[in-house]
Amino acid sequence: MADAYLRIENLVKAFSGNVVVKGVDLGFDKGEFVSLLGPSGCGKTTILRMIAGFERPTSGKITVDGRDITHLAPSQRNIGMVFQAYALFPNMNVANNIAFGLKVKGVPAEERNARVTEMLRLIGLTGYEKRFPYELSGGQQQRVALARALAPRPRLLLLDEPLSALDAKIRVSLRGEIRAIQRDLGITTVFVTHDQEEALSISDRIVVMNAGSVEQFGQPFEIYNRPTSKFVATFVGTLNTLTAKIIDSAAGTVSLGGQTITVPALPKGASNGSEVGLTLRPETVRLGPGSGSDLALQGTVASVDFLGSVIRLKLDLGGNSISLDTFNDRRTPPPALGETITVSIAPGDVLILGE
């Protein structure tokens, strides 16, 4: 953290008394791909716009490579940005769009043209120099926007929900492409999204934000498997919550469906006999009775969603309801609606979350 490439220190932004970013501290390493993830209005876009220089922080500091950029004009920051709505200049063709940043910096024409050719090869649109933005598909426009942002060799790349205006298929393929180009160039990248799947798949690290504050900052694996708050756990991935009764808070034993299990950690100061919410991911619930210390539960199938490679079942456990994911197996058909089946849970997969 100390030698972070992009540092955000105690950043606060208030719009006419309404505080939307509440003292955020973050440090990103050089070459890292970081996502800012959160619901709309959580302050992620405001942070990005402060890094770009479009918004002035109410207080706090932003440094890049040790240099304070908090009060620089956007045009002096040497930062590349890609917008949700493409924002290509409609009066310029692809080549001129990409060359724009170099042109305003006074780079000679030969050098500009060479760079345009290089960038077009990078985004796989060689031969599209003379096209105008309206002649391109959304995905192509966004790739040109990426090339335009990268052409002047920026210190940082900011991506403001660049995929959300695209079709689902193109969204997935383009995000892989963006990640590959980013790795290739080793450029430090901040990516804003509200789509948790996108953030999980693309990022080195993820900042989960809620109501102007950072909830958790870590690698996708950590965020998903070891969420530190209820908000993170529910916002990232699907979550089951089962109500259990605490038997012995010191030993960590609870009673669920008449069976006693030992869970990793109970909240401090929970009294014996009180109720507690156990949470677990759908894919940790397995069909069948399981083995050893696994908790076996019986329930009736309330719904079956066939999603292709995965089948998502909803079970009624008498008071509790649980959803579980199982892989499709072409040899065994999925359980039928109303059928009574047994599922098992490993106590180690159970998460107990504070609010």
Added chain:
Amino acid sequence: MTRSPTAIMASTFRLTLGLAVALLVVDALFRLLTSNLDAIPGQLSALLWDIAYVGIAAVALSILSPLLTAAWQALQPTAQSLWAAPLPIRRGFSRIPWPWVVFLIGAAYFIIPLAATVDFSLKIRRGTYSLDAYTSVFSDPRFQATFTYSLLVGLATIVVGILIVVPAAYIVRLRLPGLRPFIEFVTLLPLIIPAIVLVFGYIRLFNTSSVLPLTGSAIGTNLLLILAYVALALPYMYRAVDTGLRTIDVGTLTEAATILGANQFTILARVIFPNIIVAVLSGAFLSLAIVIGEFTIASLLNRPAFGPYMQNIGANRAYEPAALSIISFVFTWLAMGMIQLLARFAPKTSARTD
């Protein structure tokens, strides 16, 4: 980043040449537009001299530019790095709040004539302010007669305009999109062909010896005036109605009404029209504002309208014209204010297709 002297010269030359061309275009336009026909040859030779001056200046500046650049950089040792000291404070030229300056100058240009006119209209009595000019205008029977006449003609214009425009715009949108280019062309004509040319044509075309001798009788001439005003207001009326039709789903509304057994006329009068009434009325008030003080057509057709009356007062009185001017301004403002007010009542719940 240091550049070679020749590169600096070349880029300076390109820049100054661009500036020079822009300057010369402005210069040429200015010289052309401010001179009478016979003065133009003289202005052209002056322009040639300007071209020579500017060209010499551009070349001289380019040759000197490496020196100037070096001097500039010597004076500002830190200016090269983008990452130099932060620049939160705007300096010099860019510290002036230009939007406010532009707005205030504009506001002055538009408010001063109004203020001066109000002032003038109140000065009919020596040494004191009074409303006598307004009293004089309002009590003039000719004012009452001509204003009423113009108001009636304006209302008739609106009614005729609606009857002509609404059904056509509706059918064109619904069934005859092929006619659209023709209709749009027609609605643009009054903007391209000056009104005085049209009225010239009317007077010749509908004179007493023609097939349709409208100018032969007072009623006929009144009718001609109304139709001329419909032509004048046509672009605005048509745009207003077409915009109104665009915001409702004409096709679906018509189909729904047809299934319920309504005929074409009922649909237009009871389904479509109520939905676009606000748009139609905006067009109507705009037409009224255009028509009420119209001078050229009314005067050439010899009608006792408000515009010719104002002109007559202007030629014969000193203070009453100012009062009339303010009255017209207030009337225009009222008509525009009605459009604003109507816009608040525009149907917000109607189906929108785009």
Added chain:
Amino acid sequence: MSNNDANTASLMARVPGPVQPGPGRFSPLGFIAGIRPTELLAVVPFILFAVLFLIAPTFYVVVSAFLDRAGNFTLANIAGLFSEQIRASFWISIRVSATSAILGAILGLLIALAILRGRLPSWIRSTVMTFSGVASNFAGIPLAFAFLATVGRLGLITVLLKFLGLDIYRGGFNLLSFWGLTLTYLYFQIPLMILIIAPAIDGLKKEWSEAASTLGASTWQFWRYVGLPVLWPNLLGTLSLLFANAFGAVATAYALTGMSINMVTIQLYAQIRGDALGDPGLGAALALGMIVITAFANVIYLVVRARAERWLK
């Protein structure tokens, strides 16, 4: 953008655009085949009106410019246009119209940019838009009166400046002159420009200027390379509309100057009234000349727009 602005502005803004063929069945006269009587009833009044009161008069004027009193073909009327007086009258009309259109377009653009993009309070914006709606229709006789009361020989500003020791009329200003007329015309040209260009400026996406600034462009560079080129077709269209608007104006100039300035519209007015020579052929030729000039302005616009608009859908 508030609803009421959209109303006036959009109807104005669409005015100078080229004619777009509508979608659907469009074949020469093909649409007549399936037409129903009620539909015919709806469009016939419009077409009849257009033919009788727009097309026929124009056609009549054009034709009679080439006819002598006996109805025979002649070029004498056209030749009459090249008399010194009429040439001068066309020239002064073109000068006033072009100058007031160019200045009106530039100043209107600046004011529109200031109120829409200059971070001024929002009440200023709505007030300016409403005022523009009023002022753009405040032309003709009352406008002439207002300027006479302001900078006429006894106008408030003239008197005030004289009191301060500055005699503008001795300094060469005259309301009944080229600059006086231009100053007056600007009172409706600037608001018209604001009304038409405002929706176009609103159409400039905020992201374009943001993208330009992250790419290192200054505000000036943004306008030079993106903002103005995008607005260019609209600016040209408005310019030609402003030109035609001023070129056809009669009442303002007539009430302001009477016959003392030799505008072409006033010439034609005098011809029709019979105040002058009363030569109908020459009148028709004058009218034809006016049509040619306003049509020319619009054709230039259409050509340039077609070239500039490749990148627009």
